[in-house]
Amino acid sequence: MNTYRDSSKLLAPLLSKKNGPGLKALAFGGKNKAPTKAVFACVSHTLRCRGVIDSVLGRVSAENNVDVLKDIRDRALGYVLLYELLLGPYKSIRGGGGVKRSIMKHEKDLRSALSHLAAHGDAATKNHIETSTEDSSNSSVSTSHWPKYVRVNTLKTSLETAVASAQSFLGSENVSLHNVLDNLLAISPTVNNLYEWDLVKSGEVVIQDLSSCLTAAALAGGEGTTKWWDNSKTNVFLDACAAPGNKTTHLAALVNQASSKKTSNKVVALDRSGDRIKILQKRVSLLAPGEVVEPVHLDFLKTESNDSRFSKLKAILLDPSCSGSGIVNSPDRGGEEDTPERLSSLSNFQLLALLHSLSFPQVDYVAYSTCSINDEENEAVVSKALQEVNEGLEGGEVWELRKPLVLNTWTRRGKVVEGLTEEQAACLCRCNPFDGDETNGFFVSYFVRAKVPKSGDLYTNSVASNSSALKVPVYKAGMFKDRVRGDKGKKKKVKSDQHNDNDNSNSNKRKAETTTTTNSKKTKWTEDTKTDGQKPSVQKPPATKMSKKAAKKNAYKAKQREQKLARLNKKKADVAVKK
Numbered sequence: 001m002n003t004y005r006d007s008s009k010l011l012a013p014l015l016s017k018k019n020g021p022g023l024k025a026l027a028f029g030g031k032n033k034a035p036t037k038a039v040f041a042c043v044s045h046t047l048r049c050r051g052v053i054d055s056v057l058g059r060v061s062a063e064n065n066v067d068v069l070k071d072i073r074d075r076a077l078g079y080v081l082l083y084e085l086l087l088g089p090y091k092s093i094r095g096g097g098g099v100k101r102s103i104m105k106h107e108k109d110l111r112s113a114l115s116h117l118a119a120h121g122d123a124a125t126k127n128h129i130e131t132s133t134e135d136s137s138n139s140s141v142s143t144s145h146w147p148k149y150v151r152v153n154t155l156k157t158s159l160e161t162a163v164a165s166a167q168s169f170l171g172s173e174n175v176s177l178h179n180v181l182d183n184l185l186a187i188s189p190t191v192n193n194l195y196e197w198d199l200v201k202s203g204e205v206v207i208q209d210l211s212s213c214l215t216a217a218a219l220a221g222g223e224g225t226t227k228w229w230d231n232s233k234t235n236v237f238l239d240a241c242a243a244p245g246n247k248t249t250h251l252a253a254l255v256n257q258a259s260s261k262k263t264s265n266k267v268v269a270l271d272r273s274g275d276r277i278k279i280l281q282k283r284v285s286l287l288a289p290g291e292v293v294e295p296v297h298l299d300f301l302k303t304e305s306n307d308s309r310f311s312k313l314k315a316i317l318l319d320p321s322c323s324g325s326g327i328v329n330s331p332d333r334g335g336e337e338d339t340p341e342r343l344s345s346l347s348n349f350q351l352l353a354l355l356h357s358l359s360f361p362q363v364d365y366v367a368y369s370t371c372s373i374n375d376e377e378n379e380a381v382v383s384k385a386l387q388e389v390n391e392g393l394e395g396g397e398v399w400e401l402r403k404p405l406v407l408n409t410w411t412r413r414g415k416v417v418e419g420l421t422e423e424q425a426a427c428l429c430r431c432n433p434f435d436g437d438e439t440n441g442f443f444v445s446y447f448v449r450a451k452v453p454k455s456g457d458l459y460t461n462s463v464a465s466n467s468s469a470l471k472v473p474v475y476k477a478g479m480f481k482d483r484v485r486g487d488k489g490k491k492k493k494v495k496s497d498q499h500n501d502n503d504n505s506n507s508n509k510r511k512a513e514t515t516t517t518t519n520s521k522k523t524k525w526t527e528d529t530k531t532d533g534q535k536p537s538v539q540k541p542p543a544t545k546m547s548k549k550a551a552k553k554n555a556y557k558a559k560q561r562e563q564k565l566a567r568l569n570k571k572k573a574d575v576a577v578k579k
């Protein structure tokens with residue numbers, strides 16, 4: 001197997017045909033053997049970075065009068081290698097060959113063009129370089145030490161019951177309370193039997209990534225412990241893009257918590273996809289009593305504020321379709337190319353949906369989130385929405401960003417982009433899996449009408465008091481790291497039964513058993529001799545027979561070396577860019 005050669009074969013038709021089948025269709029839809037994970041990721045990243053590569057080539061041509069791809073017959077291979085050199089996780093081309101040699105002649109000019117674009121390019125290019133670089137390292141983020149997050153479904157059980165059951169079924173040493181959110185357990189990644197836990201089966205607890213819990217928390221706990229809804233009545237909340245329903249049921253749990261009243265608050269859950277609303281219905285039937293969630297198959301953009309279902313509406317949770325570029329630990333991620341066109345179409349839709357949410361006159365609270373790390377889908381959408389929506393509004397009707405009090409200890413905040421002040425950016429929350437957040441990349445914003453008095457609440461969560469009452473530790477970042485490390489070299493499997501928005505789907509169960517070791521032992525990173533008519537400079541090592549155990553150990557060591565090299569190269573590249 002030759003990763004570069006196979007990647008160029010898969011990429012070639014995608015580069016040449018505008019309206020042909022997409023990457024997924026080509027990779028998995030034809031008669032040919034499906035590509036390996038490494039090939040698929042390489043092509044997917046190269047496609048996503050195509051716009052940046054073209055800009056770099058354009059600048060080198062203008063500044064140095066050089067057409068880098070002129071003598072390269074296999075243009076697709078040229079793009080793959082340019083991606084590897086400039087934006088890939090190693091910032092270098094592994095292996096060798098004629099195309100590599102052609103490209104490396106211009107390495108200095110190429111890097112300098114990239115640095116120039118990163119510093120002086122238009123906002124979209126700069127953002128794309130930044131996120132492409134972050135994104136391309138998706139595959140190199142190690143998530144094996146991240147805890148598994150389990151949300152206690154307070155619609156069906158209590159924290160006390162869940163903790164006692166977790167301690168007895170999973171082992172006390174594997175259970176902790178998450179330090180930021182109430183009712184969230186952080187379970188040791190070495191636990192392999194979460195799906196066999198009867199509380200998971202009964203829906204009393206939900207396997208849900210930490211990042212995915214932030215939106216409902218922000219909306220329902222934005223004012224801290226001060227509850228703005230009137231619990232003597234039935235209040236209606238809207239989840240505008242709801243399926244598969246993780247945030248819907250979380251919101252339903254939060255707005256019905258500690259309520260002694262007889263009637264329930266209700267979440268109306270919309271989704272425009274018929275198939276996905278069915279998944280939501282199934283999920284809801286397990287997780288929530290009938291009256292607290294009302295699933296509706298409907299396009300949110302076609303809803304009207306005077307619809308009788310929304311007469312008591314006060315708050316909207318908006319978690320629309322996005323690129324998913326923050327999701328680092330799902331094999332399903334990486335299918336669609338984040339071309340500038342796709343990002344722009346997504347952000348247009350996100351802006352429309354956000355403006356629509358803010359247009360309901362009876363609504364005073366909106367939480368907008370994505371599982372993307374692209375500014376274009378996050379701060380840029382928020383900034384444009386604020387400008388547009390406030391244009392026709394006056395006084396108390398004006399929308400403003402506020403810090404959700406329930407997340408006041410969350411340290412990673414939003415970015416300052418055009419139209420947003422530092423103070424506004426500080427109201428936003430981000431998760432960065434590349435920088436130690438131990439959860440998928442995510443973004444949350446919380447909009448409130450100016451007329452709503454600011455809560456004087458200095459919110460403190462109940463984690464510390466619950467921890468001492470229930471005799472369960474509070475989670476600290478990296479708490480389980482040593483356990484995972486301590487197992488290195490042993491024949492050990494880690495179930496990845498979590499970590500994306502569809503955490504509870506059957507497909508996730510199916511993909512559960514993945515080894516912690518890498519498949520890189522099978523990967524060869526050289527060009528095809530035939531594609532360029534020259535011999536590759538790296539020869540295949542002689543085949544040797546080794547025991548399975550030794551092969552695993554070698555693969556593990558190779559992975560460690562690769563990661564070390566990646567870190568080193570990243571540092572070098574960062575220094576080069578700064579220079």
Ligand SMILES: C[S@@+](CC[C@H](N)C(=O)[O-])C[C@H]1O[C@@H](n2cnc3c(N)ncnc32)[C@H](O)[C@@H]1O
Pocket residue numbers: 212240241242243244245246247248270271272273276298299300301319320321322501
């Ligand atoms: C990111 S997913 C939502 C995930 C969900 N919030 C959760 O946590 O389980 C986005 C959803 O929005 C739905 N969607 C996209 N456009 C929509 C629209 N115009 N109206 C309603 N739903 C829409 C998609 O079908 C998809 O199910």
